[in-house]
Amino acid sequence: MDILYDEAIDGALAPFEKADVLRDLQHSAPTLRLLHREEDLRPFECDGLAAYRVLPMLVAMPDNLDEVEILLKRCHALGVPVVTRGAGTGLSGGALPLERGVLLVMSRFQQIINIDPDARTATLQPGVRNLAISEAAAPYGLYYAPDPSSQIACSIGGNVAENAGGVHCLKYGLTVNNVMRVDVLTIEGEAMTLGAEALDAPGFDLLALFNGSEGMLGVITEITVKLLPLPEVAKVLMASFDDVEKAGKAVGDIIAAGIIPGGLEMMDKLAIQAAEDFVHAGYPVEAEAILLCELDGVLADVDDDCDTVRGVLENAGATDIRLARNAAERAVFWSGRKNAFPAVGRISPDYYCMDGTIPRRELPRVLNGIAELSRESGLRVANVFHAGDGNMHPLILFDANREGELALAEDVGGRILELCVAAGGSITGEHGVGREKINQMCSQFDADEITLFHALKAAFDPQRLLNPGKNIPTLARCAEFGAMHVHNNELAHPELPRF
Amino acid sequence: MDILYDEAIDGALAPFEKADVLRDLQHSAPTLRLLHREEDLRPFECDGLAAYRVLPMLVAMPDNLDEVEILLKRCHALGVPVVTRGAGTGLSGGALPLERGVLLVMSRFQQIINIDPDARTATLQPGVRNLAISEAAAPYGLYYAPDPSSQIACSIGGNVAENAGGVHCLKYGLTVNNVMRVDVLTIEGEAMTLGAEALDAPGFDLLALFNGSEGMLGVITEITVKLLPLPEVAKVLMASFDDVEKAGKAVGDIIAAGIIPGGLEMMDKLAIQAAEDFVHAGYPVEAEAILLCELDGVLADVDDDCDTVRGVLENAGATDIRLARNAAERAVFWSGRKNAFPAVGRISPDYYCMDGTIPRRELPRVLNGIAELSRESGLRVANVFHAGDGNMHPLILFDANREGELALAEDVGGRILELCVAAGGSITGEHGVGREKINQMCSQFDADEITLFHALKAAFDPQRLLNPGKNIPTLARCAEFGAMHVHNNELAHPELPRF
Structure with a gap:
């Protein structure tokens, strides 16, 4: 590469x-x-x-x-x-x-500085693991909502830098919606506090700017997050569909019915089969797609919502609907979803995980487009993703040892992201741009916008010493990418400014 | 001035x-x-x-x-x-x-471009009045949550520019939490789209940066906001206290009990009496403070929450607790709060409305501090505010026709804001910095931070043509303000850069 x-x-x-x-x-x-x-x-x-x-x-x-x-x-x-x-x-x-x-x-900064159950906040060093926050808050009946799949290992500093998401983000927001205050050091070694434990803050919203800034603006040294009360109860429905489009449409129908599920996840046939082979969760292997819909809150509400969702799913053409009868079955329902990535890893030597977002209503259309790209390229694509917030994770299966397959997988991945952008979405929902999607940034943003990003970066780090080459492409790269696609080091338009 | x-x-x-x-x-x-x-x-x-x-x-x-x-x-x-x-x-x-x-x-841009009940969004021209959004959404059982007191007149473009709040913001967030996408024109006349209808967006969070940017970064031309389902039911409790500190502490206790009220407002004796004289809402004029706590959602929850809140209020020492028995009484309970500002205007020739925020737990201490400043200065201060999110609105009563009283009121106002900053809060919760609090920005932020704000501004508008002199003070002004306080046009440190 x-x-x-x-x-x-x-x-x-x-x-x-x-x-x-x-x-x-x-x-x-x-x-x-x-x-x-x-x-x-x-x-x-x-x-x-x-x-x-x-x-x-x-x-x-x-x-x-x-x-x-x-x-x-x-x-x-x-x-x-x-x-x-x-x-x-x-x-x-x-x-x-x-x-x-x-x-x-920053992995040695692992101290939980403070849990304040009254203010419902946790103050943390950046190396504290995501799951460790909820564990420390549990004795007070509280938890930290954003839950990326890597939550057992990933750290809160990285979560802020990438604006991490997770299953719960549909209802409770991304990291940016759950962080109140961040202490940072600038590249010059100056300390700054962004945000406050109080509502809002005057001046420009530097706290939001830091969330998802991918280490380009400063080094995060301390974080205060919001904690939420643990829901009284959570129930999970699993619905089977004989058609991916119907499942995609059901997602929008649930939201339109006034329900915001705690989680609303979708898996297609390839993902279902891989997961079932791996964890034996009792998934319907003959289904074209399943939806997992978790409803959490107070018991009376959750029961009402379950009835409503069941009705919506039936109308949307679900062929089978199952409600997890207890906590153990609920864990089994989720085990397939949570192990879907390693499960797919078992059926293919390599896979490439995408992270595009789209408006919910575009789900059926984009799923169709992905299927077509899969047919055209001959590469299998498994879909397993946060359907409720339109955050797709197509897994492109390939074998890096076969000549040209990695390049083909990258190409299909790029096309899928372009499909997302064309549908009014974006090239990343929760994984960040990083190094991986630097070229796709050129299809998401035009030269004026890229120039503005560089100017914002320069306000914090004029010498461009913090994580250069990630997140924001140079205009030269975009000219090159646009003109000749990837894998070519020659500048197409050398006269463009080299930020 | x-x-x-x-x-x-x-x-x-x-x-x-x-x-x-x-x-x-x-x-x-x-x-x-x-x-x-x-x-x-x-x-x-x-x-x-x-x-x-x-x-x-x-x-x-x-x-x-x-x-x-x-x-x-x-x-x-x-x-x-x-x-x-x-x-x-x-x-x-x-x-x-x-x-x-x-x-x-921008007041002629009054078109409601689209209400999408399935996606639960409204797309609007910037001159659309805040209340008109909820009116247009009502036939679909939806509404727009942020509700500044001026909602009958203020427009959504201004709401975004000021990151407006309101009674509902405790539960549903400020404007920034309810806006998905904004179209803008830069000072160069270039069109840009910030945010998306899809989850998150790569690059730096320009949408959040525009919220509350007070017209310094661009001109807002179109806005897509989130709509929420109208709650099934809303109930209001009014609790009386014989002591302001007890009321302040009760606010934190309610939140700590796991309740997020739809609104949680506080008024002190002076505000209660002024409001009661004006609208005859049946307020307890002998009380030192009242809390109005609105609980909204599904009927079963709201009833449970009412019981919980009642218990918390009793433990906190409330001398009287009343539940509005029906929608009419609920409207009466709120009428005093909603008319508190004009009511105070009836008992004083002039008043100066502050807008500081503090962490909730600091409410009792800051209320005490304000009372002391009032005694020292001889100016009456009425408190009526969004207690739940620590957003205070002290109203400083004065008579502009009396020599020196305006300056004294401004001085007391400045000290109150400094008290808020010292308590870990900020100089504005929902009214913005604008021209009014430009000096107080110097106590909220240090020179490095102010310099950074100017650099961010310059990324959008290097010639500083958009709303210059608002929101972000020059370093020269801060040097002057810090050295000599307000009302002196001489530069204390003329060698400082004049941004």
């Missing part, structure tokens, strides 16, 4: 040497843990998107904020790029290192 | 003449309605904050987006500042005109 980070930092880098940087950091921050030998750097060469690998120049693993501040100040002074990494579970290569950059690993 | 807009545009302005600008605009946009005679300009000299008045150079009242685009392109070319105005109901002087600037009045 083409690795073109240099386009973003080209010319901005001072002519530093690795040995000099190492010596400088060892001298400036004597206690800072620094890795510099190839065998020590190797474990950090990729994040959850293992298809992209780059050995970092150096890895820094600070234990305290003083070390982070010194590191940033020195890198700023020396002109050395910094890529921040949390738990490294990201799926878009946002924490992919730079050959000529420091990888700042 | 000191009017120092020029600080913000000083040096940036080309040496234009009013007559030349008028002639240019008449020529470029022959159909554009332009006002230029003093008697025509007079009605636009202030917004809802009538204490500040400036006659605009010109007023433009476009009927279509082509006219807006041409106007912006010409003003950009000529270096003429543009202040955008919606319905003119803002309370912080955000739409205060410039002596040497065009006032762009």
Whole structure:
């Protein structure tokens, strides 16, 4: 794959040497843990998107904020790029290192600073695992709502950087809707507090700007999140359909009926079969699609809502509807969905996970379009996704050992994202742009918008030292991508400014 | 009052003449309605904050987006500042005109473009009145949640520009939480779409950045908002307290009990008495404070929640608790709250309405602090506010005809806001910074943060032509304000950059 980070930092880098940087950091921050030998750097060469690998120049693993501040100040002074990494579970290569950059690993900041059950907030260091927040809040009857699939491992700092989602986001919002305050260090090592525990904040909304900024604006050092009361009860319905389009339409019908489910997930035949083979959840393997609809809240409401949803599903043509009779069966219903990705991994040597979003009403049409792309390319595509909020996760199955299949999978993936954009959606719902979707950003945004993004970035980091080459493509890249598609390092329009 | 807009545009302005600008605009946009005679300009000299008045150079009242685009392109070319105005109901002087600037009045864009009951969205021109959205959605059983007191008159474009709040924002969020997509024109006349009807959007969160940006980043031309289902039932409890602190503490206790009321409002004795004299709502005039707590949702829940809240209020020391028995009594309970501002206007020649926010747990302490400031200054202060989300609206009563009282009121207001900031809150919850709180921004933010705000502004509008002198103070102003307090035009630190 083409690795073109240099386009973003080209010319901005001072002519530093690795040995000099190492010596400088060892001298400036004597206690800072620094890795510099190839065998020590190797474990950090990729994040959850293992298809992209780059050995970092150096890895820094600070234990305290003083070390982070010194590191940033020195890198700023020396002109050395910094890529921040949390738990490294990201799926878009946002924490992919730079050959000529420091990888700042924040995983040691694991302290839960405070749980305030009255204000219903948790204050956390950035390395605290997502699930650990809900575990710490559970004794107070509270939990943290956003629940990415990686919640057992991913950290809250990374969740903010990627504006992570999850099954519960339909009802409870993305990370941005659940974060109240963030402390950051700028590339210059200056501390800033964004947002407040109080409502709103004057000035521009820097807190929202940081959510999903993919490590390009600053380093997150502390986070206050909202906690929600655990629902009194949760019930799950599983509906089978003999047609993917009918299932897609049922999704919109449920929302239109005035129900906001705690989760509303869809799986198609290939995903159902793979999951059933793997976890034996009792899924209907002959169905073309299933919907899993979780309703949570107070018992009386949930029962009412179950009746309403059942009626909507029947009208939409569901061939079978089952209600989980107890907590154990509910867990079984969910087990297939939660293990769908590894299950698909068992039936194909490789798969490529997409993350497009679309308006709900476009689900039937886009699902059809994906099926057509699958037929055309000969690559199987499994669909398993957050249907309720139109966040699709098509899994493109391929074999990297077969000549040209990786490129074909990437091409199909790109086309699926373009389909999402054309339907009024976007190229990423919860996985971020990172390194992976940098080219698709050019189909989502025009040159004026890309230029504006760069200007915003420059307001925080004029030297472009924080995570360069991710999230926002250069105009040169877009010109190139638009003119010649990927895999070509020649500039189509060298006269365009190289941000 | 000191009017120092020029600080913000000083040096940036080309040496234009009013007559030349008028002639240019008449020529470029022959159909554009332009006002230029003093008697025509007079009605636009202030917004809802009538204490500040400036006659605009010109007023433009476009009927279509082509006219807006041409106007912006010409003003950009000529270096003429543009202040955008919606319905003119803002309370912080955000739409205060410039002596040497065009006032762009968007009030003619009143079309409801689309109500989509399935997607639960409304697409609107910016001049659509807030209440008109809910009226148009009502036939589908839907409504638009944010409900500023001015909702009968204020427009959705202004709501976005100020990130407006209201009674329902505790449960349903501010404007930013209810807007999905905004179309804008930049100062260069370029069209951009921010956000999407689909979940999330890649790149930086420009939609959130526009919410509350007070007309400094672009002109809003179209808006898609979320609609919510009308609750099945709403009930209101009114609780009396013999002590303001006890009422303040009860607010936190209700939230801590796991209840998110549809509205949770507080009034102190002075506000209660003024309201009762005015609307005869049956308020307990001997009480030191009342809480109005509205619970909405499904009947069974609402009844449960009413019982829970009643228990919490009793434990918190409420001396009397009344439940509105029917819709008519509910309307009566609310009538006092909704008319509290004009009611206070009846007992004082002038009042100054503040808009600070604080973390809920700080309510008792800050209410005490306000009482002390009132005693010290001799000015009466009435408190009537969104207690649930810690958004305070102290009304400082004064008589502008008495020598020095306006300045004293402003001073007390400034101290109250500083109290809010010191308690971990902010200087504005829903009214915006505008012209009014520009000095207090210097106590909320440090020089690095202010510099960052200017850099963000410059990413959209490098010539600083859009609403200069509002929202974000210059560093020179902050140096001056910090060193010498208000009302002094001399620069304390002339060497500081003049953004």
